[in-house]
Amino acid sequence: MTNNETPTEPTKRKRGRPPGGPGGPGRTPTEMPADQWAEVARDLAGLVKARDDAARVLERAQAAVDHSVHAAHTAGASWAQIAGPLGVARQTVYRRYVTGKNTTNEGTES
Numbered sequence: 001m002t003n004n005e006t007p008t009e010p011t012k013r014k015r016g017r018p019p020g021g022p023g024g025p026g027r028t029p030t031e032m033p034a035d036q037w038a039e040v041a042r043d044l045a046g047l048v049k050a051r052d053d054a055a056r057v058l059e060r061a062q063a064a065v066d067h068s069v070h071a072a073h074t075a076g077a078s079w080a081q082i083a084g085p086l087g088v089a090r091q092t093v094y095r096r097y098v099t100g101k102n103t104t105n106e107g108t109e110s
Helices: 032-073 078-085 090-099
Strands: none
Touching: 032 078, 032 090, 078 090
């Protein structure tokens, strides 16, 4: 390269989704072979099922935590003792389980 040549800059790719549809750049469902689109549709359906399954598991896990918190407090544990294993501040536990709020500016500790 000589002094009066300018180096070419590499093309910068935008962050985010890759270009194109499910079949890659420039591929839309109408441009894909039917069997390929059917495979993509099955994968997407599997993704939705996995998300729904995870939501159900999370809901059951939260119910178990809620039950344990109430049982521990009923048995005499302080909010600070309950908060420790949960990894949160005692005020956070109090707000959630006494006031029913998940905000950080409401309620006080009992």
